Amino acid sequence: MSDTLLTPVVDDDGAPFWEYTAQGELRIQACANPDCGELRFPPRPCCPHCQSFDSEWRRMSGKGRIWSYVLPHPPLLPAYAEMAPYNAIVVELAEAPRIRLVGNLVTEAGAPLNSVDPSRLKIGARVQVVFAEIGDFTLPQWVLER
């Protein structure tokens, strides 16, 4: 059991994502084959479209829309139960709607997962990425676009 928020258990393919968030950049893996160039998420060793092992990390605008959300209630791990009900959202990225990221809607970077009134959560709402330091990681979070 964990008394703190969980941090990512990173694999080889995902490591660059977290290196870029630590620099305040949201980047998504893309095929580096010039004839392909397809984005893919979650990251993986080769391109499912052209099978190339060459990849690059393409910077995103950080704008998106809420695709769906849940409000978890206990029983939960202790650090999450303390904040429940909080929100977890899926965001579809503005420039690549089929790339979707799980995250939290917060009032500002680093604010608690329950900082936004649940009535403000709407599918389709426009959001903007912010970055919060949690333990040794920098996690993307989302705020409503003003």
Added chain:
Amino acid sequence: MAAAALKDATAIVGIGQTPFAKQLPESEKTLACRAILAALADAGIDPSEVDGFASYTMEETDEVEIAKSIGAGDVTFFSKVGYGGGGSCGTLAHLASAIATGQAGVGVAWRSRKRGSGPRPWKNTAVQLPTPGQWTRPYGLLRPADEIGMLTRRYMHEYGATRDHLFNVALACRNRANQNPAAQMYERPMTRESYMTARWISEPLCLFDNCLETDGALAAVVVSAERARDCRQKPVYLHSVAQGLPAQHHGMVNYWNDDPLSGPAWTAARQLWKQADFGPEDVDVAQIYDAFTPLIPLSLEGYGFCGRGEGGAFTEGGALEIGGRLPINTSGGGLSEAYVHGFNLITEGVKQLRGTSTAQVPDAATCLVTAGEGVPTSAVLLRS
């Protein structure tokens, strides 16, 4: 070899189960042995004749322990199917393939689980898988209920499905459990008010949208159709079997698929119907995997009982009840009989085609049984 080589080539001739409860005193191994021996006794087959085994990768009793405990003979086929409850019908598919190709003669499939007594898997923070856990768990998307709740909210948004549709599912299962003395919810009726006022687990899912937590074990015995004719019970034939892992599927966090609301059911269904002599309209009764209520409308669409987005509306007007368009989960299912990774859906399918269910569909001759939707899955068509 044509796919149809498996059609009706094997049959389930024995089923067995332990009691179901939130907590049972015996070990998973003891419960497994009791269920398997009960299934063999039901079939009238001596344990020394067992030479094939199939179970789930999550099963914690193994072939070595089971075989030596029950007194099995030399075993020539053993197999485990992955992805939790997605493997239930896959165990039967593997045994059918093994028996039809001569790799074994008497196959046993089983599942024993003390999920009621034991820990909730999502509480384990030590073994969380890096993919996809690193993209979901830090944000508090911790449990299967959260992961499926996310798809459910989107499903309701896209297609206009409502909590009343989910209630229809929960109620049908509960009503059948109220007819089944073996069910954990046998004496616990459900009303619309009790559903609508139940505590939230992960909005939009409430307590009664979630399956039970159960200790218990079940087993089934599979033999060739030829051998089945000499067994004690009326054979229930494996008419068609299928597994399904769709292209670009991501498990319960299928948010990264181009079409997240089209899951493994669609893939398994295409394979299942391709090999069958009948279609969805000819299914008399269905046992549909119900870890969560929204898996029913999704599966109704995936297996072809209605079109995309029509799964919610399909549940209206008592369609899922006895006498309705498609009676489902007639033992109470995972929601109200027992949650043992869907194996009770298999045994209930057999009971329906034997005519011995506690909620018998008159003259039932065909039954669809499905495994977990939202994970790589499997399904079987049973016929009498």
